[in-house]
Amino acid sequence: MSYSNYYAASQLFHGSMSSVMGTQLDVLMIGGEPRLLAEIWNEIEIEVKRLDKMLSRFDSESEVSQINREAGHFPVTVNDELWKILLDCRRYYEDTEGYFDITIQHFNQILFNETEQSIFFFSETMYMDLGGYGKGYALSKIKEILVRNNISKALVNFGNSSVLAVGSHPCGEYWPVGLDNPYTKERVAELKLRDNSLSTSGNMPSHPQHIVNPHTGKYAEGRKMVSVIAKDSVIAEILTTALMVAGDEQVQTISDKFDIYEKHLYKL
């Protein structure tokens, strides 16, 4: 389902799309011809649907689902883009000391065959879930579309947990974004975003535990929330997932390996 609207007074285009990557996408673009903005929005919609179709493990026709069905039995050849994504995930697995793991606990049981561009799971029960990566990747692709079309001011909200800021709010030097404590609804931070991405991960009253620690197989417990601001939306995305489950002593060493602007850890 999709909705879009143009507000002439402020030359603001708003596109909204629901039921994509398990949540909702809202895009605000400022400045430019309404017709052109509508075309850009259309391009974004097509791109995000394409990625969802490739990366969702809940869509039986997606390429990730095909891998999850077959890679435990025989090597599965992967298309160029997905191959690059999986290599990325391997690098992030290593850089986060295993706290970012798309297989949750089994990443070292994936066999990457570089010449065949194929992957094989050593265990038949293994599967991969790109939920902690997909929205960040989608934001990086949306950013490419916006930049290619010379959109200098935009705010993209992917399910509240992944936010991309291009340029600034029309009336200020940055995009002002409040971060709320999901338990008390009180504001815990007022963040200034500009040409970067904010990712937030955390437990919520409705989902008190949903992120698994790959080293222990146990859920991250407690009222905890992590936010990261980085130039690269994928880095912000994977790092919040990793820092949610990493021990306090590893947080700094892991963060130091990434190029980030800000990180915020909250015990709520």
Next chain:
Amino acid sequence: MKNEDNSVSLSRRDFFKEVGMIGGGGMLLSAFPWLQSCSPDDKAKIAKEKVRLGFIGTGSRGQYHLNNLKDMPMADVVALCDNYPPNLKAASEIFPQAKTYDDYRKVLESKEVQAVMIAVPLYEHAQLTIDALQAGKQVFCEKSMAMTPQSCLDMYNAFKQSGQVLFIGQQRLYDPKYVRAMEMIHSGVLGEIGGIRAYWFRNNDWRRPVPSPDLERKINWRLYKEYSCGLMTELATHQLQVGNWALKMIPETVTGMGDIVYWKDGREVYDNVSLIYRYSNGVKMNYESIISNKFYGLEEEILGSKGTMEPEKGKYYFEEAKPAPGIMQMINQIEHSIFDNVSFAGPSWVPETASINKGEMIMDKVTTISGQSSVGAAGDGSVELVTAFLEAAITGKPAPNLVEEAYYSSVLALLGLQAMDEKRVITFPDEYKIPYLNFA
């Protein structure tokens, strides 16, 4: 059954805070000129002043206003007037120190009285209002304006010629949820408005107890054509005004049918009306009022290509995907050049996927009414409206566009009645057009 109006109190300060917060001070108010009739400077200047007020017509609606006036520091009620002694006595209990009169002309002659509020039966509105303006008083008169389009026009002309203040009791113009709803509609959130369905349903005979049969017509004036135009002037005017407000237009034609279907008790006015008002762009406002079933209550359903507004309930609904919480607030701020933090970032959020569209609240704190009371309900904008009148009575500055809004909703109600009585389509007569909106 007890009337259970949901009354969450909303002080005037809250009103401006709430509306201002959403819309952002001056930018918002500029779209609703009657809300800025009193500038912040003027407000500060007159904060300690009082208006010496004469109140004419102290029946049920009058007493509702008087009870509200008790809590308004600017109101100094010095005179009460009614020609029905029990109502005058009841009013006197609210303001014991006020002088009492049974003839409104004596109130108008009183030098002490600066301003009058009029809540008499409809058939007396025009005469009293015009006399009061000519006596140099600032005037608040309940809606509808008058019994005929010509009398409405006479009131309007008297107001214009006087240069004084006239307020008509169209309280939705001051109801925060309406102000916010209209701002959203005008900014295009709902897309293009294709139709309006307005209705007001009650299930009661609309009668007041009569102490003796010879008082029937005096007490139950709403039921007789000599004094009242029935549902059209008592209920429909409020809602016709909402339609015009949303569309920023006045309809050009109207047709409809009216009947006495259920309450065949000797009354002369319809208890069952259906009308179609057509705007020049083809959009229709369908209006219905029945007083033998109350299930649907009252609403003005404003139907846009992208969404639906139900201002009485304080809700709106998107046709398809609804934006994430916070995004609408961000859009609104950008529209009003406001740079402020909007809280939406947080852990991943899964939107509701239920097939039932429960809609969004127009604002955090919404006060709704059941529409069953024929006196008035708390939190419907009446207090804000009267407060604005008191301020205007002190400053002497009329509220821009307020009388125009009231004029057209009153005349449209009367043209609707004429269409039903004559069983034909009525085109808005040129002689009753005043310079406002598309009729300017």
